[in-house]
Amino acid sequence: xxxxxxxxxxxxxxxxxxxMLECSQTKGHDRMYWYRQDPGLGLQLIYYSFDVKDINKGxxxxxxxxxxxxxxxxxxxxxxxxxxxxxLYFCATSSDRGPGGELFFGEGSRLTVL
Amino acid sequence: AQSVTxxxxxxxxxxxxxxxxxxxxxxxVPPYLFWYxxxxxxxxxxxxxxxxxxxxxxxINGFEAEFKKSETxxxxxxxxAHMSDAAEYFCAVTERYNFNKFYFGSGTKLNxxx
Numbered sequence: 001x002x003x004x005x006x007x008x009x010x011x012x013x014x015x016x017x018x019x020m021l022e023c024s025q026t027k028g029h030d031r032m033y034w035y036r037q038d039p040g041l042g043l044q045l046i047y048y049s050f051d052v053k054d055i056n057k058g059x060x061x062x063x064x065x066x067x068x069x070x071x072x073x074x075x076x077x078x079x080x081x082x083x084x085x086x087x088l089y090f091c092a093t094s095s096d097r098g099p100g101g102e103l104f105f106g107e108g109s110r111l112t113v114l
Numbered sequence: 115a116q117s118v119t120x121x122x123x124x125x126x127x128x129x130x131x132x133x134x135x136x137x138x139x140x141x142x143v144p145p146y147l148f149w150y151x152x153x154x155x156x157x158x159x160x161x162x163x164x165x166x167x168x169x170x171x172x173x174i175n176g177f178e179a180e181f182k183k184s185e186t187x188x189x190x191x192x193x194x195a196h197m198s199d200a201a202e203y204f205c206a207v208t209e210r211y212n213f214n215k216f217y218f219g220s221g222t223k224l225n226x227x228x
Contacts, residue, residue: 100165105157
């Protein structure tokens with residue numbers, strides 16, 4: 001089983017619908033992240049969380065919200081989806097045990113908003 | 115904030131040829147540096163990273179990268195390309211004194227011709 005699991009892997013929805021993307025991890029990491037990937041733009045940080053009570057906005061948080069339900073679970077919500085939120089979304093984790101720790105990624109959730 | 119520049123959104127090489135993917139960062143203080151690879155329909159996997167010590171870093175699948183402070187660069191190389199190297203490659207950095215955020219380049223798609 002993957003260390004970082006994202007559900008759903010693919011989702012097609014309509015403008016105005018509420019969407020939740022879920023992420024769970026078995027790595028025991030405290031730090032969790034949501035990124036958005038668009039062709040030619042690399043990865044942009046949406047939100048990040050360093051523990052259950054710590055939530056921080058990233059570069060592009062408008063239109064998104066998150067919930068850290070437990071150390072192992074971090075959900076991303078689109079309250080009212082719009083077409084320009086069509087993208088590939090990645091959840092990632094990292095260890096807080098000193099600097100230089102890398103990110104571990106899930107396999108991605110491809111969202112299409114019609 | 116940091117910026118990461120990857121020159122060339124698409125690079126094409128013949129099988130057996132040298133692979134060179136370029137990455138430059140903007141910080142005046144050397145950051146921690148990472149290269150990730152993304153195969154189709156998968157998440158990002160760590161290829162290699164530089165934190166301290168030897169400036170030539172070896173990674174998985176025969177890739178290596180050299181940190182050059184004077185050039186603010188961390189270019190990725192592989193002496194002989196293999197068909198299985200076809201993927202998208204991302205350079206990323208975290209700041210040495212604030213390693214909470216990762217900054218990604220826009221990615222380089224590597225095509226390997228038979």
